[in-house]
Amino acid sequence: RFRRRGIVEWVGLGLTLVLILAGCGGGAGGGQGAQTPATPGADTVQGGEASTTTQYPLSVSDDAGRQVTIQKRPERIVSLAPSNTEILFAIGAGDRVVGVDSFSDYPAEASSLPKVGGVTDTNFEQIVALDPDLALAIGGAEEQVQRLEELGIPTVVIQPATLEDVLERIELIGRIVDAQEGAARVVRDMRNRIDAVRSRVADIPEEKRIRVFYEVWHDPLMTVGPGGFIHDVIEAAGGVNIAADAGSPWPEISLETVVDKDPQVIIVPASLKSSYEELRAGKRKGWEGITAVREGRIYSIDDNIISRPGPRLVEGLEQIARWLYPDRFQ
Incomplete structure (x- = not known):
């Protein structure tokens, strides 16, 4: 049902360099947690309070x-x-x-x-x-x-591989370039917005959460899996990634598996315009009965707010949340 594929192969298959440059290729082991200075106390001041310098x-x-x-x-x-x-x-x-x-x-x-x-x-x-x-x-x-x-x-x-990694790497860059206050401000704003979305969907029972298919590439068909920040964004928005049981963050997936999983929402990056138009027109063979296709819940998202692991990733999260649960995000 799923096949793992490395990011180098992914690029070789024709996915645009924009995605790899945006950091969309962290492997299953890509997230290493927060890095810390090797020199004890390098980022602390007397008394143990965090230094901003x-x-x-x-x-x-x-x-x-x-x-x-x-x-x-x-x-x-x-x-x-x-x-x-x-x-x-x-x-x-x-x-x-x-x-x-x-x-x-x-x-x-x-x-x-x-x-x-x-x-x-x-x-x-x-x-x-x-x-x-x-x-x-x-x-x-x-x-x-x-x-x-x-x-x-x-x-x-x-x-960064995961959504949490993204926040940690912003803090790391802030430490590296001596902009810790700015990094803390950005991360604080992102966490507040992430928490705001999560709180609005927290009471939705698992069985009533919207099933989502995110199309990364069309030939071969690829999607997002656990261990990747787009998967995390879908879950934070209250969605259920239909590839949540895949073995890598960027797996191949069969057409039949997507049909079996019956996503209620399909999301396609704007760079895959032909895929979006094909799906909107109901012309992908065998997918006519998928709920998302029948109900017209197919959305095109700006690559830059979903595939770049940076501050604007929360915009992608908020957009997806609005698509999944419009009544809760008016």
Whole structure:
């Protein structure tokens, strides 16, 4: 019913680089929990109260299992993923970003920054010319990270798997770049909004929760499974992911399994316009009897608020919650 597929294969199958750059490919072991400085007390002040100023040098363990030491407060940062870019700007460190990957387009200020390419076409000469003292990369970009290391650029891999990981990585980035107050503010706002959604659906019995199918890709048919932040978002919105028993965060799923599970809502990223139009028109063979198709509950969601593990992920959560339970989210 389900087949596991790694993110590298996923990209090879034709899924846009936007998704992998957004961090949509954390494997089942992608979430490593909150990282802490290797130096005891680096982020504390006398009396045990949390400090809002990072002490350097700072050592962290990143999502590639690497130990990285940042010698001083980063002043020239290169972001190599849209999610990292959005986090940096949201926590108040945007004025220190000197270059971004090709897909970073939010906020508007990021669009005007020098573009240094993507995972497969990184312009290392341009990165060197920008003279960065920190690079924030993503998982699955081993060659890129290795080259940056060879160039002497401190590089931290950020690859959250779960929704909780996303919040923890925002805090980690805040600590790395000495923007802890901004990171705490962003995480506090996100937690409040997540809790607000959860509280509105908390009393819905399991058997009455809306069954959801999220289409990641159409050929082969892929969806989201446990261990991934989109799965977590669906559950936080009060939905039941029909692939909740899959063995990985990004499994293949058969057409027949979707029919058997009979989702009441189908969600498709906006980048898969042809899939959305096919489903809306009821033209996918064998799916005519699925409840979501019969009742027209097929929705297209902006990739950037659901596939980028950053501050706007709560917008994706709130949108999905409105689709699932419009009476509770008016």
